[in-house]
Amino acid sequence: MPKTAIIPPGTGVPIAPFVPGTLADGVLYVSGTLPFDKDNNVVHVGDATAQTRHVLTIIKGVVEAAGGTMDDVTFNMIMLKDWADYGKINAVYAEFFPGVKPARYCIQCGLVKPDALVEIASIAHVGKKA
Template identity: 30%
Template sequence: MEYIASSKAPSALGPYSQAIKVGDFIYTSGQIGLDTQGVLAEGLEAQAKQVLNNLSAVLQEGGSDLGHVVKTTIFLANMEDFAKVNAIYADFFGEHKPARSTVAVKTLPLNALIEIEVVAIQTKV
């Protein structure tokens, strides 16, 4: 087991890691739309893009990328944002379509509007 930490993504808000690599798999913690200074982006679209950029940075640190994600879980503060998130998600993933779950939750950390976690395959040693 190896802990993964990227300076290009925000530090964990609590006692957990940005990601952990086990074998050839990378399991990320959920990312919200914080920048590296700890500032939450304004609005759903900006937060969703920041989340995906954060996940990309963490995966790159672990030797992978969004193109090797096998599963995502999206947590939304409002399920009415589903279509907006789908459009942004599609821009980041392109033709790659990992398995996915999307759930609505009552509250996210720092009152974020979206949180995403992923499982990816390591591609670089």
């Protein structure tokens, strides 16, 4: 099956061998997205609200670069460093998904950089583009 790498303008070089998104047969798979700037530095250290907003804004950019909208997101995988931030993450999440919510799971785990408080990966159905 053909697949297309989705790399929005201004995307930095990833810290591992992956692309921000892969589109195959109308399904977009968005890589785990951390609160990084284009140089892979953690932004908004200590602020789960701002980090979540940053992550979801990046995801939105990947979805839009693939020709979709956040309404096309059907599944999210959320990883958080501390359950104490769960409410803050959910408040921002609700802003990005105001209507019918995507399916999701949420786990607590260690993230690739200690100052990162949240990571989100997504799946969206954006139509057959590849």
